[in-house]
Amino acid sequence: MPKSTRRQVLLAAAPVVAAAPLAKLALARATEAAPRPAHAGMAMDATKHAAMIGREVPAPGRRGDLAALLYPPKSLRHKPGRVREYTLAAIDRQIEVAKGVFFSAWTYNGTVPGPVIRATEDDLLRVNFTNAGSHPHTIHFHGIHPANMDGVFEVVEPGASFTYEFPARPYGMHLYHCHSTPLKKHIAKGLYGAFIIDPPTPRPPAQELVMVLTGFDTDGDGANNFYGVNGPAFYYAKHPIRVRRSQTVRIYLANLTEFDLLNSLHLHGDFFRYYPTGSSNHFEYTDTVMLCQGQRGIIEIDFAHSGRFMFHAHQSEFTELGWMGFFEVID
Amino acid sequence: MEAGSVARSRLRLGAWRLWALVPLLLLVGVVTLFAASGTSLFDLVGRSPPPLDQFNIRRVEFRPGEVGIRVTNPQRQKLTIASVTVDDAIVPFRLDGPATLGRLRSSTIVVPFHWVEGDPYSVGVTSSSGIESTFEVPAAIETRGASPRGFLGYAVIGFLVGIVPVALGLGWLPSLRRAGARWIAAFMALTAGLLSFLALDALAEALDLQARLPSSFQGPGLILLGVSASYLGLTFVAQRFSAAGQGERSAPLEGAALATLIAVGIGLHNLGEGLAIGSSIALGELALGTFLIVGFMVHNITEGLGIAAPIAGGARIGLRRLLVLALVAGAPAIAGAWIGGFVTSDLLGVLFFALAVGAALQVVVEVGRYVARRAPGGLRSGHVIVGYLAGIIVMYGTGLLVG
Numbered sequence: 001m002p003k004s005t006r007r008q009v010l011l012a013a014a015p016v017v018a019a020a021p022l023a024k025l026a027l028a029r030a031t032e033a034a035p036r037p038a039h040a041g042m043a044m045d046a047t048k049h050a051a052m053i054g055r056e057v058p059a060p061g062r063r064g065d066l067a068a069l070l071y072p073p074k075s076l077r078h079k080p081g082r083v084r085e086y087t088l089a090a091i092d093r094q095i096e097v098a099k100g101v102f103f104s105a106w107t108y109n110g111t112v113p114g115p116v117i118r119a120t121e122d123d124l125l126r127v128n129f130t131n132a133g134s135h136p137h138t139i140h141f142h143g144i145h146p147a148n149m150d151g152v153f154e155v156v157e158p159g160a161s162f163t164y165e166f167p168a169r170p171y172g173m174h175l176y177h178c179h180s181t182p183l184k185k186h187i188a189k190g191l192y193g194a195f196i197i198d199p200p201t202p203r204p205p206a207q208e209l210v211m212v213l214t215g216f217d218t219d220g221d222g223a224n225n226f227y228g229v230n231g232p233a234f235y236y237a238k239h240p241i242r243v244r245r246s247q248t249v250r251i252y253l254a255n256l257t258e259f260d261l262l263n264s265l266h267l268h269g270d271f272f273r274y275y276p277t278g279s280s281n282h283f284e285y286t287d288t289v290m291l292c293q294g295q296r297g298i299i300e301i302d303f304a305h306s307g308r309f310m311f312h313a314h315q316s317e318f319t320e321l322g323w324m325g326f327f328e329v330i331d
Numbered sequence: 332m333e334a335g336s337v338a339r340s341r342l343r344l345g346a347w348r349l350w351a352l353v354p355l356l357l358l359v360g361v362v363t364l365f366a367a368s369g370t371s372l373f374d375l376v377g378r379s380p381p382p383l384d385q386f387n388i389r390r391v392e393f394r395p396g397e398v399g400i401r402v403t404n405p406q407r408q409k410l411t412i413a414s415v416t417v418d419d420a421i422v423p424f425r426l427d428g429p430a431t432l433g434r435l436r437s438s439t440i441v442v443p444f445h446w447v448e449g450d451p452y453s454v455g456v457t458s459s460s461g462i463e464s465t466f467e468v469p470a471a472i473e474t475r476g477a478s479p480r481g482f483l484g485y486a487v488i489g490f491l492v493g494i495v496p497v498a499l500g501l502g503w504l505p506s507l508r509r510a511g512a513r514w515i516a517a518f519m520a521l522t523a524g525l526l527s528f529l530a531l532d533a534l535a536e537a538l539d540l541q542a543r544l545p546s547s548f549q550g551p552g553l554i555l556l557g558v559s560a561s562y563l564g565l566t567f568v569a570q571r572f573s574a575a576g577q578g579e580r581s582a583p584l585e586g587a588a589l590a591t592l593i594a595v596g597i598g599l600h601n602l603g604e605g606l607a608i609g610s611s612i613a614l615g616e617l618a619l620g621t622f623l624i625v626g627f628m629v630h631n632i633t634e635g636l637g638i639a640a641p642i643a644g645g646a647r648i649g650l651r652r653l654l655v656l657a658l659v660a661g662a663p664a665i666a667g668a669w670i671g672g673f674v675t676s677d678l679l680g681v682l683f684f685a686l687a688v689g690a691a692l693q694v695v696v697e698v699g700r701y702v703a704r705r706a707p708g709g710l711r712s713g714h715v716i717v718g719y720l721a722g723i724i725v726m727y728g729t730g731l732l733v734g
Contacts (some may be wrong), residue, residue: 056423057421058421059421083377098413098414098421098457099413100411100412100413100414100415100430100455101414101459101460101461102457102459102460102461103461197466208543209730216461218457218460218461218462219457219461219463225457225461225463226414226421228382232419233421317419317420320419320421321416321419321420321421322418322421329562
C-alpha cells in the first residue's frame with residue numbers, strides 16, 4: 001500500500017460515501033518493490049521489443065486488474081426514457097502508474113481513468129456525483145445536454161454532491177472529465193473516463209473493448225513521465241488482450257493525455273475501420289489513427305491472422321514510456 | 332608530601348575533563364526530551380515540505396552491451412529505485428545493491444543496452460514517488476576497468492603533464508644562476524604570481540565540484556577544511572625547515588628549503604589536476620588529443636621555473652636533489668590520474684583541490700616573505716610587481732591551450 005511518500009493522501013477526510021466505490025476496487029495491491037535478480041539471457045533481449053514482454057516488463061498489476069475498465073457494461077436495446085443511473089465519487093488516491101512508481105492521483109471511484117459510463121440513446125442518464133476529494137471538482141460530459149448539466153458552473157465543493165441528469169445523445173463514443181480550474185491540473189491528475197452512447201439500432205455483435213489513452217506527470221514538471229492504456233504503463237504488454245479471430249473486435253477509443261498535443265494508436269499486422277466519434281457510418285480504413293486531447297472514435301478490427309500483434313502509440317517516445325500492448329488473437 | 336600534592340594536582344587535572352562532560356550529558360537529556368515530543372512542536376509553525384526524492388547520479392559507465400548507473404540517496408528519507416530510462420525510454424534493469432536506499436547509501440543500476448559510441452545519452456532514474464533524476468552523458472565511450480594497460484596509460488599521461496614539464500622547467504636553473512639579484516627577485520615574484528593563479532584555479536574547480544555533491548556533504552565546509560589543513564600543515568613544515576636551517580624560527584625560507592615547499596604546493600595542485608584529467612577521460616568529457624597533452628606540458632613548464640628560482644638564489648644543490656624536487660611536484664599528477672580514472676569521486680576531487688588551494692596560498696605567502704626580505708627594493712620594486720603580473724599572464728596565456 002502507499003507508503004509515506006511525498007504527497008500524503010487525504011483519504012481520511014473523505015466522507016463515507018467514498019467507501020462504496022472504493023470497496024469495489026481490487027484494492028490493496030501490495031507494492032512488491034523488491035528487485036528481481038537478473039537472469040542470464042537479459043542482455044540478449046536489450047535491442048528487441050522483447051525487452052518489454054515477459055518477465056522484464058516493468059508493469060504493475062495482475063491479470064484482470066483492469067477488466068472493469070477494458071470491458072464496457074453490456075449495451076441495452078433502445079427504450080426511450082429508461083433511467084440509467086451511475087454513482088461517481090471523486091477520491092484522492094495513490095495509484096501505481098508504472099512498476100513501483102506511485103502517483104498521487106485524483107480519481108473517479110479510485111481508478112484512472114474512471115468507470116465506463118454507458119447508455120443507449122434517449123436513455124435518461126442520471127449520475128450521482130459526490131466530491132470526496134480535497135479540491136472542488138465537477139463532471140463535464142461531452143454530448144448534448146442543458147447548460148446547467150454541463151459541469152462547468154456548478155462547482156462541487158469537497159464533501160458536497162451533485163446529480164447530473166439528461167437524456168443521453170447523440171450516439172457515439174464520448175468522454176467525461178472534471179472541468180474545475182486549473183483545468184490542466186484536474187485532468188492530468190486523472191479525473192476523466194469513457195462515456196459510450198449506443199445507437200437506437202444496435203451495432204452488430206462484437207468483442208467490445210474500451211481504451212482510454214492516459215499519461216502521468218509524476219514529477220510535476222508539465223511533461224508526462226509514463227503513458228498507458230487505461231492507466232498503468234505496459235500493462236497490456238505484460239497481460240496481452242485475448243480476442244477471437246472469428247469475431248469483430250470493437251474498440252471504444254479516447255485520448256485524455258494532458259500536456260502532449262497528440263496521441264495515436266497503431267495496430268500491427270492488420271487494418272481496421274475507424275469511425276470518428278462513432279457518430280455516423282463513415283469510416284476510414286487504416287492502421288493508424290491520430291487523436292488530440294478529447295478526440296475519440298470507434299475502431300473495428302476483423303483480424304485476418306491469429307497470433308500476437310502489437311498495438312502502440314506511433315509516437316515512439318510514448319511507446320517506450322509505457323503506451324504499448326499486445327493482442328493475443330486465437331482461433 | 333611532594334608526591335601527594337602532585338597526585339592531587341593530577342586529579343584536579345583529570346577533574347576538569349570530567350566536568351567538561353556535563354554540558355554534553357545535559358545535551359543528551361534535552362535532545363531525548365525533544366525527540367520524545369515528536370513533531371508536535373513543528374506543527375505550531377508549519378509543516379515540513381515533502382522530500383525532494385532526487386537521486387544523486389554519480390557516475391554512468393558504458394561497457395559492451397550494458398550501461399552502469401551509480402546512484403546515491405542524498406536525503407534523510409529513504410528512496411526507492413522504481414524505474415529507469417535511457418533517452419526517455421523505460422528500460423529493464425537489474426541492481427547491484429539494494430533498491431531502497433537509506434541516507435547516503437548507493438546502488439549500481441545495470442541496464443542491458445546497445446549504446447552507440449560517441450552519442451550523447453540522457454539517463455533517468457525515477458523514485459517510487461515518481462520523481463525523475465536525470466544525468467546527461469555528453470558522449471558515450473567505453474569505460475575501461477582497472478587493467479594494467481589502463482594503469483600504464485594514466486601513468487604515462489600523468490608523467491607527461493606532471494613530471495616532464497617540471498623537470499624541463501628546472502633546466503632554467505643554470506641560466507637563473509647567472510642572473511642578477513633583481514632578476515631572481517622578478518622570477519620569484521613570477522612564481523608567486525603563477526601560484527596565485529593556481530590557487531584561484533583550484534578554488535574554482537573545488538567550488539564547481541562541490542556544487543555536484545549532495546548538500547549533506549557540506550561542500551563549502553569541506554573546502555574550508557582542506558584549505559586550512561594544507562595551509563596550516565605547510566606553515567608548520569615551513570617553520571620546521573627554517574628552524575632546522577637557521578635556528579631562528581620566524582626567518583623566511585630560502586634556497587632548497589623554499590624550493591621544496593614550492594614543490595609540495597605544486598605537487599598538491601598537480602594531484603588535483605591529474606584527478607580532473609583522469610576522470611574527464613574516464614567519463615568521456617575530454618577529447619584525448621596530442622594538443623591537449625602538449626597544452627598541459629607548456630602550461631606546467633612554468634611550475635619548474637617556480638621551483639628553480641629560489642634555488643638560484645641559494646646554495647648549490649645536486650642533480651639528485653633536483654630530480655627529487657621534480658618528482659615531488661610532478662608525480663602526484665600520476666596518482667591523481669589513477670584515482671580520477673578508476674574511482675571518480677567528486678568528494679575526493681573537492682578535497683584534493685581544496686588542499687591545493689591552501690598549499691598554493693601558503694607558498695605564495697612564503698615566497699612573499701622571501702622577496703620582501705631578500706629582493707633589492709622589497710615587494711614594491713618594479714621587477715617584483717611586473718614579475719608577479721607576468722606570472723599570472725603566463726599561466727593565463729598557456730591556460731588557453733588547455734581550456
